Structure formats: C-alpha cells, structure tokens
Amino acid sequence: MSRVSQIFGHVVRRRREELRWSQEALADRAQLNRSYLGEVERGSAVPSLATMDKLAAALDLRLSVLLERCEQP
8 A cells, every 4th residue: 555545535535525425425426436435535555647637537536636635834
C-alpha cells in the first residue's frame, strides 16, 4: 500500500462524503464494483488513469482537480 494510493483514496472518500453518497452510489455513477471502490478508498488498490478519470467525472470534478486535492496538506 503506497502513500499516494492512501492519499488518493482519502480524497475520493472525503469528496463522496461531502456529496452524502454511499459507496454503492458512487460505484454506480463511476461504473465500478463497490468492493473495488472500497479498496481504492482504503488505498489497497491502485486505480488506473482511466479509473481515476471515471471517479473524477462521477464526483463532478475534473481529473486535474481531483489529483490536485491529493497534493494539498
């Protein structure tokens, strides 16, 4: 489990919670398996660039904005 994966997962989870969505709701919007989304949020799965783009779109963010949030302290 890499640090960057953990940070990315935390950012995805935080945005999902801001929107008051369940993991299942986000997974449906991003066309991902709910259990895989849970692994991404925990940082135990490393999503591909295509998956990151799906998540960003589902979270109503540009991919660049989602990644930028990973750099903020």
